[in-house]
Amino acid sequence: MQLSTYLIFDGNCRDAFEFYQRCFDAKLEAMSTYAEMPDSEGMEIPESARNLVMHARLRIGDQLLMASDNAPFCPAPYEGIKGASIAVGVDSVQEAERLFHALADNGSVEMPLEETFWAHRFGMLTDRFGVAWMINYEKEAARQAGR
Template sequence: MKITPYLTFDGQARDAFTLYQKVLGGTLEMMTFAQAPEGERFPAEHRERIMHVCLSLGDYQLMASDTMPGDAACGGGPYEGIKGCSISLHPKSVAESERVFNGLAEGGQVVMPLEKTFWAERFGMFVDRFGVSWMVNCEQA
């Protein structure tokens, strides 16, 4: 069984995943609501929102979509952001940890700077500029 994190955005999925691919690499697949069969049934002002995006990194994937105002992903109300979880990355080197941390944290809020801890060569936490919480954990030098 595989577990794949699926994020929900309020119109920022394209920009978020473009950054994620730039920093993390991988293969990006993206579809707007307008590209879906019967895409014209969606309100014109929301057709360019992302219906589905997938960033594939080897055997792992990160997926997301944009919400439609008032949809079930928002509990039928206004979008309240991504809460209660973090995406955890495990780079293989200190240099890669620093590159990933700095690339994804730019414009966001650092919660814990990337530094040596008793369990890891580098560990840090941040919320990116799209509201996604991340942890970077490099266990080896």
């Protein structure tokens, strides 16, 4: 079984995934737009939504981050990403600092990246696209306790 994160954006999925691709030095495996949807699906896509992202898939290490823009045929208005954070475990202080500062660029820091009782570095931020992140480089004792 594999558990993956799927994010919904309000028209800026392409920009977000290009940003994440740079931050994580990740591989963009797929990105398709609503314009690419076959007519046989029977959904009428407004001209203004044809270039929105229908599905994107980014490979970060051995994990997948997937997303789309809010579907143009979705009756509910987009309300943002609420009540969730993406937790990222890294293997060094340097990687924690690099990733935290890259993701925080033009975003907001909720908890500065600092040493805690369980981690060499831990911090929380919301990036420029409204996605909440937790960056964690655990101390050995915390890693051992989690096994």
